[in-house]
Amino acid sequence: MVDLSRGRRAAMRVTQRSAALYAALRAHPRRVAASVGSALLLSSAGAYALVEAQPQLPPRVTVATTFDANAQAQTAAIASADLHYAQSTLVRRQDTVQQLLRRLGVTDPAAVKQLGADARIRALVSAGATPEPVRALVNAQGELLQLSATLPLPADADTAPVWRELQVRAAADGGLDVSTTERQMATRTRLASVSVRGALSTALSQSGVPAPVGTQLIKVFAPQMDLRRTLRKGDQVALVYEMQTLDGREVRPGRLLAAEIRTRGTTRQAVWFASSGNAKGAYYTPAGQGMEKTWASSPLPGAKITSPFGMRLHPVKGRREMHEGVDYAAHIGTPVPSVAEGRVKFAGMQSGYGNVVKIGHPGGFETVYAHLSSIAVKPGQTVSEGELIGKTGNSGTSTGPHLHFEFHSAGRLADPQRMASLVPQGKPLPPGEKAAFFAATAVMRTQLAQAAGGDDAIRLARAD
Ligand SMILES: [Zn+2]
Known part of the structure; x- marks a missing residue:
């Protein structure tokens, strides 16, 4: 007031x-x-x-x-x-x-x-x-x-x-x-070691870590784990982050540079690195594996599977045959995103598939989205993960509105429910960037070890 x-x-x-x-x-x-x-x-x-x-x-x-x-x-x-x-x-x-x-x-x-x-x-x-x-x-x-x-x-x-x-x-x-x-503004590097006792946000704020840095931390590890839910009492978080200063006064939190999560015996680390041609940078494991997931686990996460991959009695033809994909229940017009970055190989009508989109992905993978009511892409077009490619429908040989989704690995059909275990987890560094990565992140990794090396007490150090 x-x-x-x-x-x-x-x-x-x-x-x-x-x-x-x-x-x-x-x-x-x-x-x-x-x-x-x-x-x-x-x-x-x-x-x-x-x-x-x-x-x-x-x-x-x-x-x-x-x-x-x-x-x-x-x-x-x-x-x-x-x-x-x-x-x-x-x-x-x-x-x-x-x-x-x-x-x-x-x-x-x-x-x-x-x-x-x-x-x-x-x-x-x-x-x-x-x-x-x-x-x-x-x-x-x-x-x-x-x-x-x-x-x-x-x-x-x-x-x-x-x-x-x-x-x-x-x-x-x-x-x-x-x-x-x-x-x-000038930039100052800060280190923090945080012992989790209750909520993560409380632990972070008690050790002086600004809220926007905590938000970055949660986002960086989000593809692997939800820190707000998984961290328990006794877990440790170490951070290296920037603070922006004006006349020596810290006025604004900057970027999270490195982080380590120690939870129930396992340790995960993330280091920020800007490869050439990407000033925005990204987070990697210390080995140079991208943290960001490049494949969604499903085109319609959370949708009910009405027919799994494998042999089944065909609902229209009435005989036993291979079901080459997974069927997801979906109302007509549900947006369908590409599960990963790739190039459209086919987009149009194809006999039993109805309106279908086929996408080739790096690493020799292909995904197929069938029975669509509309198609939003053209052959040859590149798409990113999550980009709309069409909407669900009931076209082709289909007994009701659903999405038929196929996953091919190295030219062979595979179970889409096993897709996550077969696709790359993060974008690796370009081969030519490895040396630059290890040189640029060496200091951060030392600082992270310094921050994480503390005992149970909350420590806060400064490294200008
Ligand atoms: Zn199907």
């Missing part, structure tokens, strides 16, 4: 004092300007402290210094208004510029109109909820005197961490000046 009344009383005191200063300023404008600036600086900082009751916000000195630097504008502002309110709010999901300004107490239609049309303010709001507050200084008439906010990270922030700040100031002509400043 925001204690506005206390903030307003503080602002009132500032104003009463300012009135006296303003009278003095008329007589000796230059000499008094600096002291008004510093009086305002102190009072504004105080008002911020009162207004901001949200405990998660770090104290910020930078805002106060901008007031000092702009003492002239401040003295002018005092002259034209009776009261000043220091306000702060967070950008909310689906906010509009107008809603944000209203929460900050800005009602001046000219300001609302100008800022509502400003691309930078719009970008701030359309980025959705941000952890950094938007701060404003507003007078009793609802006119905006000053506003500052941290702009969301640009898309390439991984490679070049930048801190972007937006400043709005009342200009001499009565309008508003909008400007942005950009500063390069």
Whole structure:
């Protein structure tokens, strides 16, 4: 909750004092300007402290210094208004510029109109909820005197961490000046060793690991295990991750670089590596095997199998013969994704199959999706894992809506229910990248060993 009344009383005191200063300023404008600036600086900082009751916000000195630097504008502002309110709010999901300004107490239609049309303010709001507050200084008439906010990270922030700040100031002509400043952030590496006692998120936060790093950790191991469910009391997690800093102050969590999970006697490790031509990078086992699963376990996970692979009495022909795939129950029109990356070998009508798509996958595998109601791909087209190739139907020789799915390995039919054990688990490093991988990840692996080497106690070390 925001204690506005206390903030307003503080602002009132500032104003009463300012009135006296303003009278003095008329007589000796230059000499008094600096002291008004510093009086305002102190009072504004105080008002911020009162207004901001949200405990998660770090104290910020930078805002106060901008007031000092702009003492002239401040003295002018005092002259034209009776009261000043220091306000702060967070950008909310689906906010509009107008809603944000209203929460900050800005009602001046000219300001609302100008800022509502400003691309930078719009970008701030359309980025959705941000952890950094938007701060404003507003007078009793609802006119905006000053506003500052941290702009969301640009898309390439991984490679070049930048801190972007937006400043709005009342200009001499009565309008508003909008400007942005950009500063390069530095990166610091941190190590953490976490003993799981209860929930993983609790254990991570107790050892100072930022929540976004925990989210990355869960995502990296997700293809192998759900850490939130599988970790038990006594399990160990070691982490190497980046923190982005500004003037030596840690302002934002960065990338998870390496992680180790020790659970009930087994150890799993993941190391981040950017191969040439892939700056975004990916996570690998220390041996260079990709962590990300490249094959889905089924085209329709969770769908009921109405007929398994193998010999059966054919439902239409009435004689015993080989069922060359697996049938999944599915309503007509259920989206069918490719189980893995590949190239479409056939897409069209084919006798008993009806509408059918056949996809060739690297490693000598082929998958077949039959009885479709519609086809979304063309022969020769490449598809990625999870990409829509068509929709289920009842075309061809079929007794009802379902998906007939076949899996071929090295030109032979195989049981689709055994597919997961036959296909590669992750994308391996390109052969030419092995040396670079081991060189680049050697430091991370040492740090991981360092972090994991601790005893049961939670340790937190820093390696700049
Ligand atoms: Zn079938």
